[in-house]
Amino acid sequence: MKRTVPLLIASLTGxxxxxxxxxxxxxxxxxEVMTWFNILAAFAFILGGGNLLMTHLQAVSDQRAGWGxxxxxxxxxxxxxxVGMLKVGVAPAxxxxxxxxSGAVLQEGGALWWVxxxxxxxxxxxxxxxxxxxxxxxxxxxxxxxxxxxxTRNSIANIVFPHPALPQTSVVRPLGRPPPVISSRP
Numbered sequence: 114m115k116r117t118v119p120l121l122i123a124s125l126t127g128x129x130x131x132x133x134x135x136x137x138x139x140x141x142x143x144x145e146v147m148t149w150f151n152i153l154a155a156f157a158f159i160l161g162g163g164n165l166l167m168t169h170l171q172a173v174s175d176q177r178a179g180w181g182x183x184x185x186x187x188x189x190x191x192x193x194x195x196v197g198m199l200k201v202g203v204a205p206a207x208x209x210x211x212x213x214x215s216g217a218v219l220q221e222g223g224a225l226w227w228v229x230x231x232x233x234x235x236x237x238x239x240x241x242x243x244x245x246x247x248x249x250x251x252x253x254x255x256x257x258x259x260x261x262x263x264x265t266r267n268s269i270a271n272i273v274f275p276h277p278a279l280p281q282t283s284v285v286r287p288l289g290r291p292p293p294v295i296s297s298r299p
Contacts, residue, residue, distance in 0.1 A: 122150075129142055130146065130147075133146075162190070162194070165186070166190070168183075169186050169187050173187065196224040200213075200216060202222060202224040202227075203225075
C-alpha cells in the first residue's frame with residue numbers, strides 16, 4: 114500500500130499530462146492536475162525534510178557509527194534550505210526592482226546556483242555514470258567488454274611471436290630467355 118498509492122498518483126498525473134498535450138479540450142485538466150501535484154509535492158518535501166532531520170539528528174545525538182556523515186548531511190541540508198529560502202546572492206527581477214526576493218532562485222551567480230553547479234551536478238553525473246543498466250557481474254568481471262576495472266592479469270600474452278622480418282625491396286629477375294609468347298586464336 115505504501116508504494117501503490119504514490120505509484121497510482123504519479124501514473125494518473127502522467128497519463129493526464131500526456132493526454133492533455135494531444136487533446137486541446139483537456140488543457141484545463143492539465144492545469145488542475147499540475148496544481149494538485151505541486152501541492153502534494155510540497156507536502157512530500159516537508160515530510161522528507163522532517164524525516165531527514167529526525168533520522169540524522171538521532172544518529173548524531175546517539176553518536177552511532179558514521180555519525181560524522183550524519184552531521185555533514187545535516188549541515189548541507191540546513192545550508193541549502195536557508196540559501197534557497199532566502200535567495201542569497203540573487204538580484205531582484207527587472208520587473209520588480211524594489212522587491213529583494215523577486216529574482217529567480219537559480220539565478221547565475223547566486224548561492225543556490227553555486228550549490229547546484231559545483232556540488233549537485235557533479236554528484237548526479239558521477240551517480241549516473243556509475244549506475245548503468247548493466248549488472249554488477251558484467252562490470253566486475255575482468256575481460257568483459259563492460260568491465261570497469263583495469264585488465265592487467267588478462268592482458269598478458271600467452272604466446273609471444275617473433276617480430277616479422279623487414280620486407281624485401283629488391284627484385285630478382287630470372288636468368289635466360291623468357292618463354293615464347295603463345296597466342297590462342299580460334
